[in-house]
Amino acid sequence: MGTKSLSCPPTAAVEVLTALPLRLEAALEAVRGPESGSVVSMLGTVRDSEEGEAILAIHYEAYEPMAERVIRSVVAEAEHRWGVRAMAVHRLGRVPAGETAVLAAAAGVHREETFAACRFVIDEVKARAPIWKARFEEAL
Amino acid sequence: MGLRILFFGGCAERLGRKSLDVPLGAPVRVSELVSTLTELRPLRGGLGGVQIAINLEYAGADAEVRDGDEVAFLPPYSGG
Numbered sequence: 001m002g003t004k005s006l007s008c009p010p011t012a013a014v015e016v017l018t019a020l021p022l023r024l025e026a027a028l029e030a031v032r033g034p035e036s037g038s039v040v041s042m043l044g045t046v047r048d049s050e051e052g053e054a055i056l057a058i059h060y061e062a063y064e065p066m067a068e069r070v071i072r073s074v075v076a077e078a079e080h081r082w083g084v085r086a087m088a089v090h091r092l093g094r095v096p097a098g099e100t101a102v103l104a105a106a107a108g109v110h111r112e113e114t115f116a117a118c119r120f121v122i123d124e125v126k127a128r129a130p131i132w133k134a135r136f137e138e139a140l
Numbered sequence: 141m142g143l144r145i146l147f148f149g150g151c152a153e154r155l156g157r158k159s160l161d162v163p164l165g166a167p168v169r170v171s172e173l174v175s176t177l178t179e180l181r182p183l184r185g186g187l188g189g190v191q192i193a194i195n196l197e198y199a200g201a202d203a204e205v206r207d208g209d210e211v212a213f214l215p216p217y218s219g220g
Contacts, residue, residue, distance in 0.1 A: 044220040060219065063148060063212055066196045067219075090219055102220040122220070130193075130212070131219030132149045 016071040017064055019093045022100045028107075031085040036107035040118040044102040044126075046095050054139035057096045063130040064092075074124040082117040084108035088125050094137070102126070141208040145177075149215035151190065154182040164207045170194070171201040173211065190215050 014030045024041060032039050046058050071088050078086040086106040095101045104122040108114035143164040152158045170192050177183055192199050193212045205211055 061148065062219070063146065063193070063214065066193055066212065069196055126220040127217070129217065129219055130148065130214050131217055132215070133218045134149070 014087050014089070016068050016075075016087075016089050017062060017092055018089060019091070022089055022091055022103045024100075024103065027087055027089065027103050027105045030087050031105050031107040033085065033107065035109060036085070037109050038111040038114040039105065039107045040111070040114045041103065041105040042118055042122045043100045044122070045100050046097045048097040050136060053136070055097050055136055056139050057094050057137040058101065058133050059094050059135040059137065060090070060092050060101060061132055061134040062090070062092055067129045067131050070129045071125055074121055074128060077124075078106065078117040078121045081120070082106075082108060082113040084114055084117045086117050086121050088121050090125065090129065090131055092131075143205060143207065144210045145173075146210065146212040148213065149218075150188060151183070151213050151215060155180070156182070164205070167204045167206045169201065170199055170203045170205060170211075173205055174201070177213075187213060188215060 024043065028039055028041060047055065049055055075086045075088055078084065084106045088104040090102045102125065104118055104125065106114045106118040106121065108117065143162050145160040145162065147155055147158055174187065178186060191214045193214060194203060194205060194209050
């Protein structure tokens with residue numbers, strides 16, 4: 001591990017779609033800065049059952065260029081509206097039960113705007129980003 | 141150049157393909173494109189609440205589709 005930078009990377013440098021497991025600590029580091037009095041995160045996790053069926057994994061697919069554009073736009077809107085730093089990342093491909101499919105985080109001076117911004121980001125990403133549960137892998 | 145049409149979710153499953161390249165002369169409206177596509181046998185039941193995007197932007201039924209455009213049929217999202 002290198003030395004930790006005090007300044008945050010620009011939001012545009014943060015990946016918003018990935019086939020790799022999501023890392024909470026990396027997400028928090030992407031948003032937090034010396035002025036962050038509060039950091040909020042939300043992890044959407046694949047449950048091990050859906051409507052009574054045991055689930056091993058969910059496969060996600062996206063219209064990637066549009067999903068990326070929508071997620072970046074939602075994040076920018078949250079940052080502008082609440083004056084926080086925010087991020088969101090969605091995993092694509094096979095996500096096993098128990099692992100994180102989507103992660104949103106925000107860092108702000110106070111908790112009220114930080115909670116509100118994080119809530120907005122996760123809600124709007126789910127509502128507006130062209131991403132689908134392509135297939136459920138059911139346990140036999 | 142032609143038109144590139146992308147399908148996702150249930151539309152792709154019913155069609156058995158994720159994209160379709162079609163030649164296009166004069167521009168057509170989204171509504172006309174939808175009517176033409178729903179004449180294809182696998183899509184005859186309708187498109188089931190899809191939204192349409194042209195070149196990554198949402199488009200209404202009256203929007204024009206031009207040669208070289210990428211048109212995506214987006215069923216209701218289920219990410220997260």
